[in-house]
Amino acid sequence: MSSDFYTTSIVPYSGIIIKICRAYTDSQEDFDDYYQEVCLQIWKSKDQFRGDSKWSTWIYRLSLNICLTLVRKKKKHVSFLTTML
Incomplete structure (x- = not known):
C-alpha cells in the first residue's frame, strides 16, 4: 500500500x-x-469504487462487511475448537 493512498x-x-x-x-x-484487514x-478493492456513493459511505460499508465477515469466521473457529474438545 502506498503511503500516498493511505494518507x-x-x-x-x-x-x-x-x-x-x-x-x-x-x-x-x-x-x-x-x-489492518480493513485497510x-x-x-485491494479501491479500483472497484465506481463513485455511485461518497467515498466515506463506501469505506463505511466495506469496513462493516469486513468486520462482520471476521466475526463470523472467528465464531466458526471457536465453535469448531469447542466441538473438537
Whole structure:
C-alpha cells in the first residue's frame, strides 16, 4: 500500500474505520487485526469504487462487511475448537 493512498484515502476516514472495528472487537489485539484487514481490503478493492456513493459511505460499508465477515469466521473457529474438545 502506498503511503500516498493511505494518507489521502484512509487516514481522513480512520474515525469511521475505528468506530466500526471497536464495535466488533473486545480486545486491542483483535482491534489491531480488524483495522489492518480493513485497510488492506480498502487498498485491494479501491479500483472497484465506481463513485455511485461518497467515498466515506463506501469505506463505511466495506469496513462493516469486513468486520462482520471476521466475526463470523472467528465464531466458526471457536465453535469448531469447542466441538473438537
